[in-house]
Amino acid sequence: MDKKRVTELSIIANKVRRNALTAVFSANSGHPGGSLSIADVLTLLYFEVMNIDPKNPKNPDRDRFVLSKGHCAPALYGVLAERGYFPVEDMGLFRHTGTYLQGHPDMNKVPGVDMSTGSLGQGVSVAGGMALSAKLSNKAYRVYTILGDGEIEEGQVWEQAMFAAHYKLDNLTAFVDNNGLQIDGNIADVMNPNPIDKKFEAFGWHVITTDAHDYNKLLDAVNEAKAVKGKPTVVIMKSTKGKNVSFMENNAAWHGAAPNEEQYNQAISELDAIIKELEAKL
Numbered sequence: 001m002d003k004k005r006v007t008e009l010s011i012i013a014n015k016v017r018r019n020a021l022t023a024v025f026s027a028n029s030g031h032p033g034g035s036l037s038i039a040d041v042l043t044l045l046y047f048e049v050m051n052i053d054p055k056n057p058k059n060p061d062r063d064r065f066v067l068s069k070g071h072c073a074p075a076l077y078g079v080l081a082e083r084g085y086f087p088v089e090d091m092g093l094f095r096h097t098g099t100y101l102q103g104h105p106d107m108n109k110v111p112g113v114d115m116s117t118g119s120l121g122q123g124v125s126v127a128g129g130m131a132l133s134a135k136l137s138n139k140a141y142r143v144y145t146i147l148g149d150g151e152i153e154e155g156q157v158w159e160q161a162m163f164a165a166h167y168k169l170d171n172l173t174a175f176v177d178n179n180g181l182q183i184d185g186n187i188a189d190v191m192n193p194n195p196i197d198k199k200f201e202a203f204g205w206h207v208i209t210t211d212a213h214d215y216n217k218l219l220d221a222v223n224e225a226k227a228v229k230g231k232p233t234v235v236i237m238k239s240t241k242g243k244n245v246s247f248m249e250n251n252a253a254w255h256g257a258a259p260n261e262e263q264y265n266q267a268i269s270e271l272d273a274i275i276k277e278l279e280a281k282l
Contacts, residue, residue: 001048004282006215011278012082013043017244018271019078023094023101025264030095030103033254035075037179037239038146040213042079045144048215049222054084057111063141064130066115068123069148069177070104071256077101077110085112120148121156124174128164131172131232142226146175150182153191158203164232165204172232173225177212179241181252200234212239245270 001009016039024030046052050063067076074094081088093099100109104118114130117123127145134141151157164172176196184190193199197207206228210217218237225233241255242248245267259267 001216001219005048007278007281009040009043009047009215011275012047012079013039014244014271014275014278015082016043016075016078018268018275019081019088019091020074021245021259021264021267021271023074023077023091024258025261026092027095027103028258030074030258031071031256032074032245032259033181033241033248033251033256034069034148034177034179035072035078036243036245036248037212037241038069038072038075038175038177039078039243040215041146041175041177041218041237042075043082044215044218044222046079046083048219050144051141052083052112054112057085061139061141064114064127064143066123066127066130066143066145067105067117068127068145068174069120069151070117070123072146072148073101073103073105076105076113080110080112083112086110120151121154121160123147124157125160125163127174128160128167128169128172128232131164131169132167134171135167135169142171142173144173144175146177148182149176149178149180149187149193149196150190152176152193152196153187158199161200161203161205168230169232170229173222174232174234176234176236177239178236179212179239179250181241181250181255183252183255185252196236200236204231206231206233207236208233209236209238212237213243244274 020035131143248254
């Protein structure tokens with residue numbers, strides 16, 4: 001991608017971050033840290049990679065996306081709103097009683113959500129099922145899913161890893177948000193999943209490691225995954241939890257905490273400054 005397109009995507013991603021923080025602040029509840037760390041890959045997928053149409057969200061030939069780490073719904077809602085699936089103004093409805101933007105993605109209520117998720121490990125399992133369905137139906141759509149690095153401590157993830165390799169699901173690409181932190185602290189201290197790459201290799205996956213915040217490297221990874229035949233691909237993305245908000249970056253305390261008004265205003269101010277600087281480059 002040229003520099004202009006990278007700048008455009010960066011602007012969108014920071015708007016996604018802003019949307020996610022607005023949702024969590026409005027609800028006084030939610031998960032900002034991991035939502036901010038996946039904003040870039042979500043933006044790339046929804047604005048550059050996937051075959052989707054906000055005007056026809058149930059198109060049977062569309063590419064599928066499953067947010068396996070469903071607690072990071074604010075980021076998914078944030079990118080869906082920017083892509084035009086529903087109004088950006090609705091982000092303030094997040095987790096409010098009687099509204100459609102629930103705390104975890106709901107495929108029955110939210111346009112553009114392909115699978116209801118929340119219980120860790122189940123989302124990636126469903127993504128594998130979707131990919132197998134495409135194979136059995138001779139469909140060309142691809143399936144993408146994002147896992148947390150804490151989530152891969154779940155045994156079900158590895159059952160799915162075995163399943164996907166066994167059925168040669170080369171139409172499945174999983175991204176691991178490797179920010180190194182989960183709700184209880186450093187992943188290596190809680191239940192060390194490292195080395196993540198060697199484990200997936202042992203299960204028969206094609207493994208790519210890359211930078212979660214570099215659009216060209218992420219796009220290269222997506223294109224490499226598309227070229228792989230006979231096995232699924234996992235992209236292990238080194239990311240920064242709380243990306244682009246100074247006091248949230250690399251701080252496990254922001255895994256599942258809502259900012260107060262002062263913190264929210266500071267965070268939005270920081271993101272607005274980044275967006276303004278990027279817009280000046282266009």
